[in-house]
Amino acid sequence: MGTYIVRRVSLALLIIFAAIVGTFFLTRLIPSDPAMLWVGRFASSEQIEKAREQLGLNDAWYVQFVRYVGLLLHGDLGVSTRTHNPVVRELVTRLPASMELIIFGMTFGIVLGIVLGCLSAAKPNSSFDHIARFTSVAGVALPQFWFAMILQLTFGKVLGILPLSGRMDLRLGLYHPVVTRTGFFLFDSFVSGNWIAFQDALLHLILPALTLAAYPIGMSARLMRAKMIEVLGEDYTRTTRAFGIRETRIFLVYSLRNALGPVVTLTAISFVYTLIGTFLIESIFAWPGVGSYTAQAILSNDVPVILAVTLLVAILTVVLNLIADLILIALDPRIRGWEG
Amino acid sequence: MINLTRGLRRILRNPLMVVGLAGISTFMIVAVFGDLIQPYPEDSRGAVHIDEVLLPPSSQNLFGTTALGRDLFSLVVAGSRISLLTAAITASMILAIGVCLGLAAGFIGGWIEEVIMRISDLFLSFPSLLLAMAITAALGPNLRNAMIAVAITWWPSYCRLTRGEVLSLKRREFVESARAIGASPLRLMFRHILPNCFAPIFVAMMLDIGLIILTTSSLSFLGLGAQSPTPEWGLLITTGRTQFLTHWWVTTFPGLALFVVVLSFSLVGEGLREVLDPRMVRRGK
Numbered sequence: 001m002g003t004y005i006v007r008r009v010s011l012a013l014l015i016i017f018a019a020i021v022g023t024f025f026l027t028r029l030i031p032s033d034p035a036m037l038w039v040g041r042f043a044s045s046e047q048i049e050k051a052r053e054q055l056g057l058n059d060a061w062y063v064q065f066v067r068y069v070g071l072l073l074h075g076d077l078g079v080s081t082r083t084h085n086p087v088v089r090e091l092v093t094r095l096p097a098s099m100e101l102i103i104f105g106m107t108f109g110i111v112l113g114i115v116l117g118c119l120s121a122a123k124p125n126s127s128f129d130h131i132a133r134f135t136s137v138a139g140v141a142l143p144q145f146w147f148a149m150i151l152q153l154t155f156g157k158v159l160g161i162l163p164l165s166g167r168m169d170l171r172l173g174l175y176h177p178v179v180t181r182t183g184f185f186l187f188d189s190f191v192s193g194n195w196i197a198f199q200d201a202l203l204h205l206i207l208p209a210l211t212l213a214a215y216p217i218g219m220s221a222r223l224m225r226a227k228m229i230e231v232l233g234e235d236y237t238r239t240t241r242a243f244g245i246r247e248t249r250i251f252l253v254y255s256l257r258n259a260l261g262p263v264v265t266l267t268a269i270s271f272v273y274t275l276i277g278t279f280l281i282e283s284i285f286a287w288p289g290v291g292s293y294t295a296q297a298i299l300s301n302d303v304p305v306i307l308a309v310t311l312l313v314a315i316l317t318v319v320l321n322l323i324a325d326l327i328l329i330a331l332d333p334r335i336r337g338w339e340g
Numbered sequence: 341m342i343n344l345t346r347g348l349r350r351i352l353r354n355p356l357m358v359v360g361l362a363g364i365s366t367f368m369i370v371a372v373f374g375d376l377i378q379p380y381p382e383d384s385r386g387a388v389h390i391d392e393v394l395l396p397p398s399s400q401n402l403f404g405t406t407a408l409g410r411d412l413f414s415l416v417v418a419g420s421r422i423s424l425l426t427a428a429i430t431a432s433m434i435l436a437i438g439v440c441l442g443l444a445a446g447f448i449g450g451w452i453e454e455v456i457m458r459i460s461d462l463f464l465s466f467p468s469l470l471l472a473m474a475i476t477a478a479l480g481p482n483l484r485n486a487m488i489a490v491a492i493t494w495w496p497s498y499c500r501l502t503r504g505e506v507l508s509l510k511r512r513e514f515v516e517s518a519r520a521i522g523a524s525p526l527r528l529m530f531r532h533i534l535p536n537c538f539a540p541i542f543v544a545m546m547l548d549i550g551l552i553i554l555t556t557s558s559l560s561f562l563g564l565g566a567q568s569p570t571p572e573w574g575l576l577i578t579t580g581r582t583q584f585l586t587h588w589w590v591t592t593f594p595g596l597a598l599f600v601v602v603l604s605f606s607l608v609g610e611g612l613r614e615v616l617d618p619r620m621v622r623r624g625k
């Protein structure tokens with residue numbers, strides 16, 4: 001088992017290094033000139049040349065690569081060509097907004113999905129099961145950007161009960177300003193007892209979080225159903241049944257515990273998918289997070305930002321997959337046995 | 341044969357599968373006979389009608405008209421063919437790369453297998469939409485590059501799948517006996533092993549094809565795929581973004597078409613997987 005973990009971790013490190021090399025060469029494929037983007041449209045050729053020198057674009061590619069890796073190791077992801085601010089700082093200021101949205105949406109989605117999946121597995125092939133499975137497939141197949149618009153149209157425009165976009169009403173910032181501590185508006189307003197702001201932040205959160213939740217609902221419901229049906233058919237479940245333990249107890253205590261672990265880990269991996277989904281969702285809801293920032297960067301060809309986000313997401317994926325694998329090993333003694 | 345009829349009966353007993361099959365057939369028919377169905381075929385080729393801008397749905401314009409006065413129903417119908425072609429071409433690219441490399445990795449083994457599998461691990465570590473976005477940004481935004489980008493991000497899972505199948509088939513008796521009577525490696529690969537990999541690959545493709553359509557449309561929505569005046573669904577939605585709050589139909593109908601098609605493929609894929617998964621057959625009943 002020890003060697004397996006060592007192999008798994010070194011593979012993860014190798015992939016991260018390859019991702020760094022990959023992103024570096026990807027930017028060299030991008031046809032636009034970074035120096036030109038840096039100085040803007042109305043610059044003279046001298047200014048472009050100066051920027052080129054300043055950005056080190058005249059150096060050989062390996063010099064640029066070594067410098068890139070060196071900066072990365074110092075936690076420097078470069079400077080945005082659009083805003084001329086360090087990418088790391090821009091991402092950090094926008095991170096709380098995205099995290100608030102993702103935590104809310106995913107928790108809601110996973111819990112609802114698990115409940116749906118359990119109810120489905122309790123009576124397979126009943127009409128409730130068919131409806132629940134239809135919902136779970138639909139959740140994964142739903143075009144998020146379209147669903148977001150439908151929600152805006154229904155709840156924001158026609159019913160008029162929820163705000164269309166943004167993270168907080170602009171007027172509130174004047175009359176009931178939130179004291180920023182963590183950047184999580186819900187938490188900050190709650191701690192400072194600013195109820196009006198808390199309520200407003202919550203109302204703004206509902207629609208984007210609901211859009212975001214569609215995928216985790218579908219994902220976890222589907223997995224939960226399959227896992228529960230599998231566990232309920234295992235020999236050890238038959239044994240518990242033979243011991244005369246009540247069916248509800250078998251279902252809620254013994255089977256649920258066995259099915260829950262893998263489902264939560266696997267759904268947590270879909271975290272990265274959710275993160276990418278925020279690119280679309282945040283831009284539609286004008287949510288000031290990392291997603292809308294990246295979407296903007298893509299449209300304005302802001303290479304350092306695209307590069308930084310691609311790399312960070314790749315690293316995050318590798319790390320999450322690694323953690324998920326290790327948790328699965330810890331949970332399931334059978335894997336421990338045969339992986340050596 | 342008995343298996344086939346039993347499988348067919350299982351399929352028809354699953355209502356989700358029936359709904360999905362109905363959706364796919366409708367989509368195929370609309371995509372193939374689109375030219376006959378479109379009431380205003382010139383609109384999907386870029387005609388502009390200044391006097392018919394943003395009309396609500398009516399008997400003349402079933403889905404209303406767009407900001408350029410185009411009949412939305414014609415555009416959505418024309419878009420179905422684009423989606424079908426996109427899906428077919430992208431899927432062929434994915435299969436061509438993934439299955440060939442998987443076959444090579446599983447059959448030849450050794451360092452070739454190691455290299456191919458590590459490369460596919462690398463690709464799998466990037467989320468597909470993000471990688472596709474980065475690649476289209478690099479290659480330049482148009483539908484062809486979007487399809488190439490999606491194919492580049494998607495082949496590794498088919499490579500893995502094929503390799504796994506090949507590894508289990510390689511040692512089977514019928515392959516051994518073919519080898520014993522002197523069949524060449526190429527013949528073993530393409531005549532004896534590959535045909536037996538088709539079922540799982542087919543099921544995986546059914547599950548994925550909807551998501552391929554969705555990913556390509558998402559790229560178009562971000563402005564990285566199809567360009568105007570192509571009546572691609574994702575592009576139709578993104579062009580309607582500025583008007584949809586006051587003119588609901590401009591984004592609702594193209595999105596609905598996209599959703600129904602993706603959903604139909606997913607339902608069928610999901611149903612097929614259950615029919616073919618022996619664990620589900622035994623326990624799910």
